[in-house]
Amino acid sequence: MGTEAVGTLAYDAPAAKVDRRRLIEQLGDAVRGLVAATCAAEAPPEELERAIAGTRQLAEGLRGFARPLGTASSSEDPLLPHLYPAGHGAGNPVAPPVHVEATEEGVRSRITLGRQYEGPRGRTHGGISALLLDEVLAYASTSAGRGGFTAYLNTSYHQAVPIQVPLEIRARIDAEDGRKTTVKGFIALESDPEVPLVSATALFVIPRADYEGNQK
Numbered sequence: 001m002g003t004e005a006v007g008t009l010a011y012d013a014p015a016a017k018v019d020r021r022r023l024i025e026q027l028g029d030a031v032r033g034l035v036a037a038t039c040a041a042e043a044p045p046e047e048l049e050r051a052i053a054g055t056r057q058l059a060e061g062l063r064g065f066a067r068p069l070g071t072a073s074s075s076e077d078p079l080l081p082h083l084y085p086a087g088h089g090a091g092n093p094v095a096p097p098v099h100v101e102a103t104e105e106g107v108r109s110r111i112t113l114g115r116q117y118e119g120p121r122g123r124t125h126g127g128i129s130a131l132l133l134d135e136v137l138a139y140a141s142t143s144a145g146r147g148g149f150t151a152y153l154n155t156s157y158h159q160a161v162p163i164q165v166p167l168e169i170r171a172r173i174d175a176e177d178g179r180k181t182t183v184k185g186f187i188a189l190e191s192d193p194e195v196p197l198v199s200a201t202a203l204f205v206i207p208r209a210d211y212e213g214n215q216k
C-alpha cells in the first residue's frame with residue numbers, strides 16, 4: 001500500500017494506483033515543460049521539424065490508449081486529487097501547477113508561471129489570472145466544507161502579473177448564506193505579498209439537490 005497525503009488525511013491507496021498516478025503526474029510535468037519550451041524556442045528550422053515529428057509520434061502513441069469522453073480515469077480515486085481538471089490537474093499539461101495549503105485565515109498557493117501563460121509580453125494573460133483565482137477561491141470554499149460551483153467571479157486587474165516570478169495567491173471566506181459562499185482573494189508577488197496585483201470576489205453556489213441531500 002502507498003500513502004498519499006490528502007489534506008491532513010493520510011490515505012493508504014493501493015500501491016499500483018499510487019505508482020500509476022506518479023507516472024501520470026510526471027508525464028503531465030514533462031509535457032508542461034515541453035509546452036513552455038515550445039513557447040520560448042528560437043530554434044532553427046531543422047530543430048523545429050525534429051520536434052514536430054517527435055511530438056506527433058508521441059501523441060499518436062498515447063491516442064491509442066484514450067478512454068471514452070465522460071468516463072473517469074482508472075487512476076482517479078474519490079479520496080485523492082483529480083488528475084486532469086484544467087485548473088489544477090497535475091496530469092494535465094495545460095493546467096498551471098496549482099498546489100494549495102491551509103493558512104490561519106483561509107488558503108494560500110505559491111506558483112511560478114511558465115512562458116505558456118503569457119498574454120501581453122512578460123505579463124500573465126488575464127484569463128489565466130482568473131483561472132488561478134477561481135481555483136484557489138473554490139479551494140477555500142471546499143476546504144471550509146462548503147464547495148459549490150462558481151456562479152460569478154469578479155476580477156479587478158490592478159497591476160501586471162509577471163511571468164517566471166514567484167507569486168502568492170491567498171483566499172478566505174467572506175460570507176456564508178445557506179447554499180451560497182462568497183470568497184475573496186488576490187494574486188500578489190511572493191516578495192510583496194500584501195499588494196494585490198489581481199483581486200477577486202467569487203460566489204460559489206451548491207446546487208439545491210446536493211445541498212438538501214447533505215442536510216438530511
Ligand SMILES: CCCCCCCCCCCC(=O)SCCNC(=O)CCNC(=O)[C@H](O)C(C)(C)COP(=O)(O)OP(=O)(O)OC[C@H]1O[C@@H](n2cnc3c(N)ncnc32)[C@H](O)[C@@H]1OP(=O)(O)O
Nearest residue numbers: 088098099100134135138139149150151152205206207208
Ligand atoms: C489543488 C486545487 C484544488 C481545487 C479544488 C476545486 C477547484 C474547482 C474549481 C472549479 C470551479 C468552477 O469553475 S465551477 C464551473 C463553472 N461554473 C459552472 O459551471 C456553474 C454553472 N451554473 C450553475 O450550475 C448554476 O447556475 C448554479 C449551480 C451556480 C446555481 O444554480 P441554482 O442552484 O439552480 O441557482 P438558483 O437556485 O437560481 O440560485 C441559488 C442562489 O444563488 C444566487 N445566485 C445564483 N447565481 C448567481 C449569480 N450569478 N450572481 C448572484 N447570485 C446568484 C441566487 O440569487 C440564489 O440566491 P437566494 O435567492 O437563495 O438568496
